[in-house]
Amino acid sequence: MSAVTVAGRPMPDLTADLTAGRPLGGLPVLVRGMGPGLAEALSPLTEGYGGRFTQNRGGEVVYLPSGAEPLIYLGSGRGVPCHAAIAYRPHCATVPEPRFAAPGALPRGPAHFRREVWPLVAKDLAFAYYRELLTAHPERARMTWAEFAPAYAAEEWGSKAARALIRNAVPRFADRLDFDRLDRPLGGIRFGDRAGLQRWTRGYLDADLTRRADPSFGADLALARALSQARDALAGTRHADPWLDGFTRFVAEGPPAARLVELRALAAAGVVMFLGANLQVRPHGREEVWRVSGSAWPGTVEVHAVLDARDIVDRQEEYR
Template sequence: MSTAMVFERPALDLSPGRLPAGCPVIVRGMGPGLPGLLAELTEGRGGRFVRDHDGETVYLPGGGEPLIYLGSGRGVPYHAAIEYSLWGDGVSGPRFAAPEALPRGPAHFRRQVWPLVAKDLAYAYYRELLTAHPSRARMTWAEFERAYSAQEWGSAAMRALVRRAVPRFPDRLDLDRLDRPLAGIRFGDHAGLRRWMVGYIGADVERRADPAHSADLAVGHMARAVRDALAGTRHADPWLDGFTAFMADGPPGAWLEELRALALAGVVVFLGAGVHVRQDATGGWRAAGPTVPGAVQARALLDARGIVEKQEEHR
C-alpha cells in the first residue's frame, strides 16, 4: 500500500519534512492561490530575490526548494495588474449584454450570451483606443460606434470595420488569444516552453505597465461590469467569472517577474496548457498536456485553486 499526498488550499504542512529539497511536486492552477504557495516553497526555504546590474529580478536558491512542476488549463498566470487609470472616455456598464438585452428564457452561455459579452468588451476596448489614442485609428469614435453597433459579433462585416478603423494589427483586440495564449502552440521540450514563457511574462508585464495600452484596462473594467450585472441571474456563468479574474484580477507585475526568475533558476518548470493530472500505478502523480510531449511524475500534488490537506491511500 502506498500513500499519495494531495494538498488543497490552504495547505497545512508544506514543511521540508513532508516535501524535502529536490522532491518533484506538481502544482495545479495559476490563479490567486499561487503566489502564497510559491512563496512558502521558495523564500520560505531560504531563497531570495535580488536585482542584477541590469535591474532584472533574479532568484538565488536557498537549497531547500522542491522541484515545482507548474501547469493549469490556460498554462499561463493571470495577466499583470494595471495600476493606472483610463485615459479616454470610459464606459459605465454593459450595453449589448445588459440583463434586459439578454434572452428571457434559458440560454447557452457560449453560443447566445458570450457573443454579446464579447461585443461589450470590444466596445469598451475600441472606445478607449479611439478616444485616448486617436492617432492610431483611421476614423473617429463616433463613426466607428455607429457602424460597430449595427454589426454582429465576429461577423465578416465587423472584422472589416476593425481593419479599416485600426490599421496596426497589434492594436486590434483578439479575445481568444488574450484568453488562451498557448492555444495551438507546441514545443519539443520544457526548455522551449520555458523560453516562450519567459518572453510572454516579460511582454505582459511591460504592456500592462504602459498607458499606451490603456484599452486593455477598459476590457478589464467592462468584464467586471458584465460579471456584476449578470451575478444572480440565469445567465451568470462560472466561465465568465474565471475569464474576468484572469483578465482583471491578476497579481502585481513584480510578482510575475519573480515567477519568471524562478523558472530561469530551474526551480519552476512550466507544463503548458490543458494539463491533466492522474494518479499512476505506484500511487504517485503524472501530469501531461498537449503543449509539451510526455509526462512528468511526482509524489505530491499541490492544488493552488482550493485547500484542506487530504491523504488518499491506494493499494
C-alpha cells in the same frame, strides 16, 4: 477538504503536509493552478526552503536558490498566470454602461451562455476597448470614434462585416481585440520539447509585464473594467456563467506586477518549470509517484507531490 482522486487512486493530502512542515526539498512537485494566489502557494516551496529574492547590479529582480528547494512544475487550465494588475489610469474616465447586453436586450428565458449571451457581452466589451483605443490614440486608427461607433453598433458581433470594420479601423494586429487568443494563449500551440515551452512562457511574462505597465495600451484597462462591470451585472441572474467569472479574474483581477516579476525570476533560476495547459496526471508504479503530460509538449514528467495552489492558500488562511 475532500481528497482528490486520479485514475482511482486518491492523492495524498500534501497541502496539509506542506502546512505542517513535511519536507519536500529535492523532490519534483507539481503545483496546479496559476491564479491570483500563486505567489502565496510558491512562497513555502521557495523562500520557505531558504531561497531569497534580491536585485542584481542592473536593478533586475533575481532569485538566489538555497539548493534545498523542490523542483516546481507549474500548470493550469490556461497554462499561464493571471495577467498582472494595471497601475495606470485610462484616458476615458468612465466605463460605458452595458448597451448590447443591457437587461432588456438579453434573452428573457433560459439561454445558452456562449451562443446567446456571450456575443452580446463581447460586443459591449469590445465597444469599451475600441472607444479607449480610438479616442486616446487616434494615430493608431484609420477611423475616428465618431465614425466607428455607429458602424460598429449596426453589425452583429463576430460577423464578417464586423470583422472587416475592425480591420479597417485598426490596422495594427496587436491593437485588435481577440478574445480567443486572450482566453487561451496556448491554444493550438505545440512545442518540440519542454525547453521551447519555457522560452515561450517567459516571453509571455515579459510581454505581459511590459504591456501592463505601458499607458499606450490603455484599451487593456478599459477592457478589464468593462469585464468586471459585465460580470457583476450578470451575477445572481439566470445568465451568470462560471466561465465569465474565471475569465474576468484572469484578465482583470490578477496579482501586482511584482509577483509576476518574482515568478519570472524563479523560472530564470531553474526552480520553476512551466508545463502549460491541459495537464493529465496519472498514478505511476510506486505509491505517491505521478506521471504528468501536457498538450503543449511531448513526453511526460514524474512528480512525487501534487499540490493545488488554491488549496494551499486556503489552508494557510486556516492556520493563521
